[in-house]
Amino acid sequence: MNNRYISIILTVIAVNPIMLTVDRVVSRFVPNAYAAVSPVQKVTICDSLAIKCANISNLVQGSRLLVKRGK
Numbered sequence: 099m100n101n102r103y104i105s106i107i108l109t110v111i112a113v114n115p116i117m118l119t120v121d122r123v124v125s126r127f128v129p130n131a132y133a134a135v136s137p138v139q140k141v142t143i144c145d146s147l148a149i150k151c152a153n154i155s156n157l158v159q160g161s162r163l164l165v166k167r168g169k
Contacts, residue, residue, distance in 0.1 A: 144151040157164045 142151050143154070154163065157166070
């Protein structure tokens with residue numbers, strides 16, 4: 099029992115520096131990702147030539163888009 103406890107403790111002690119090293123190596127090659135601080139991006143649904151666009155103002159209620167399903 100005592101030998102197993104010592105083995106577990108030594109394994110934890112050995113793994114910690116390895117994890118720290120891997121973290122530092124990865125942080126050098128992988129840049130941090132930050133969210134863009136900008137207003138909401140609005141999208142318009144148009145045809146391929148952008149001549150005719152969808153009017154969905156009557157389908158919007160608050161922040162929800164109402165979907166009318168045909169039968």
